[in-house]
Amino acid sequence: MNNQWDIIGGEGLQFFGKMSASISHEIKNVLAIINENTGLIEDYTIMTEKGAHFDPGKFKSLAEKIGAQIRRADEIVRNMNAFAHSIDEPAKSIDLSDFLEFAQALFARFAVMRGIRLESELTESALMINTSPFFLLNLTWLCLDFAMDAAGSGKAVGLSARKRDIGAQIGFTGLKALGEALSGEFPGEKEKPLLELLKAEIEIDQERGEIMLNLPGDMAR
Amino acid sequence: MKILLVDDEEDLVSTLAERLSFRGIDADWVTSCEDALKKVETEKYDLAVLDVKIPRISGIELGRRLKEKDPEMGFIFMTGHGSDDDFKAGSAEAGAEYYLVKPVNIELLIEKMKKVLED
Numbered sequence: 001m002n003n004q005w006d007i008i009g010g011e012g013l014q015f016f017g018k019m020s021a022s023i024s025h026e027i028k029n030v031l032a033i034i035n036e037n038t039g040l041i042e043d044y045t046i047m048t049e050k051g052a053h054f055d056p057g058k059f060k061s062l063a064e065k066i067g068a069q070i071r072r073a074d075e076i077v078r079n080m081n082a083f084a085h086s087i088d089e090p091a092k093s094i095d096l097s098d099f100l101e102f103a104q105a106l107f108a109r110f111a112v113m114r115g116i117r118l119e120s121e122l123t124e125s126a127l128m129i130n131t132s133p134f135f136l137l138n139l140t141w142l143c144l145d146f147a148m149d150a151a152g153s154g155k156a157v158g159l160s161a162r163k164r165d166i167g168a169q170i171g172f173t174g175l176k177a178l179g180e181a182l183s184g185e186f187p188g189e190k191e192k193p194l195l196e197l198l199k200a201e202i203e204i205d206q207e208r209g210e211i212m213l214n215l216p217g218d219m220a221r
Numbered sequence: 222m223k224i225l226l227v228d229d230e231e232d233l234v235s236t237l238a239e240r241l242s243f244r245g246i247d248a249d250w251v252t253s254c255e256d257a258l259k260k261v262e263t264e265k266y267d268l269a270v271l272d273v274k275i276p277r278i279s280g281i282e283l284g285r286r287l288k289e290k291d292p293e294m295g296f297i298f299m300t301g302h303g304s305d306d307d308f309k310a311g312s313a314e315a316g317a318e319y320y321l322v323k324p325v326n327i328e329l330l331i332e333k334m335k336k337v338l339e340d
Contacts, residue, residue: 025274028301028323029230035324036236043243065232112229115277 004090004135004197011190015138016087022109023080030073037066079105086133091219094136096127096161096168103140104159111157116148119174121160129168130218131198139194143172143202143213146186150209152177167217175209182206222334223265226250227257227283228272228299240327246334254283261290268295268334273302295337297330299323 005012041062044054083106104118111118147157151174158173175181187195187202195201199219203212224241226234226248234250241248249264251257254275260266269287271280278286284296301323319337321330 025301029233032299032301032323032325033230033232033236036233036240036327039327040236040240043240047243065236069232113274113276 004132011193012135012138015141019083019106019141020080023076023083026076026109027073030069030076033069034066037062037069075105083137086137089133091130091132093128093130094133096129096170096215097123097125099133099136100140100159100161100170103137103144106137107141107144110145111148114148115155116151117156119156119158121158121171121173123161123163127161127163127168129215131215132219135194135197136215139191139198139200139213140170142187142191142194143170143211146181147172147175147211150175150178150181150211152180164214167215169215170213172211172213173209175211178204178206178209178211222267222338223247224249224334225257225260225264225266225269227252227254227269227275227280229253229275230272237325237327241331244327244331246331254278254286257283258286258290261287261294265291266294268297268337270297270299270330270334273298273300295319295334295340297321297333297337299325 041059044052044058048054079102082102100120101122104120108118144157144159151157153176156174158171160171160173162169162171182204186204191202197219199216201214203214204210205212222245224246226238227250228234229252231250231252234252238248238250249260249266251260254277257269257271269284271284273280275283280298284298287294288296297319299321319333321333
């Protein structure tokens with residue numbers, strides 16, 4: 001593990017910090033909604049004590065809203081926990097389809113903030129590879145970050161997991177402004193160490209507007 | 222006092238608007254910067270309460286654009302930033318008096334609104 005961190009340097013920590021800050025921000029939003037809804041129940045209660053009458057359905061609706069936010073927070077915290085544990089093992093066997101579903105949930109807020117819709121094309125069968133979950137998440141984020149810039153007027157990025165003869169592939173599709181986005185260097189200095197560590201490579205198909213992240217079946221080999 | 226609430230969390234702004242109405246404050250709400258810019262074309266607001274992080278443009282930038290349309294409008298920013306450092310950075314950009322961290326205490330929000338309008 002130490003050797004992996006030597007290769008990645010501060011990039012891995014920056015990624016960890018960026019994701020953690022986004023998660024804490026989302027939890028704050030959930031708390032803010034719960035705060036307003038409990039505040040409104042208090043307001044209704046005070047007014048009821050003063051003789052006002054409210055439809056009991058209003059209380060039921062507020063309780064439902066609070067319940068929905070508690071479930072939302074639970075999912076955020078479960079994702080946060082899975083993200084924190086992604087660093088535990090230098091390499092492990094993962095299902096790439098499950099991985100992409102998790103990555104999409106983790107990166108969803110960033111996409112929303114940039115006005116981008118993430119569309120997943122998930123495979124039904126398991127697509128197992130042996131890799132470093134944390135570093136693959138980091139590289140997937142960097143590719144998605146670039147892909148969102150390249151989404152252009154379509155404002156949608158497709159994410160898919162595909163099987164290859166050897167290993168697997170993550171596709172980022174629908175990149176209508178890929179040509180413009182490629183005026184900068186991609187893959188650049190942030191991506192290259194991760195590509196090396198994961199024994200992965202990036203293929204770019206400008207005509208189809210697609211980036212493909214090719215992964216070996218087993219990064220340890 | 223007539224105010225505009227802008228946050229992409231509908232359950233937050235709709236509930237906050239209802240609570241403010243119980244306190245005699247007329248509040249409209251929208252969940253996007255585009256809707257906020259449209260709203261000020263037809264309505265006059267004394268003040269806007271903006272989330273710092275809304276999709277596509279920042280709340281600070283939205284504040285600038287609203288100010289161009291109505292130079293008399295006052296602003297309060299809300300943020301979900303969690304740490305003191307984040308708060309200080311945001312405060313420096315928006316002005317400390319007009320910056321509140323979520324979850325917001327409604328009485329404190331009203332106090333700040335009054336202060337903004339006095340200023």
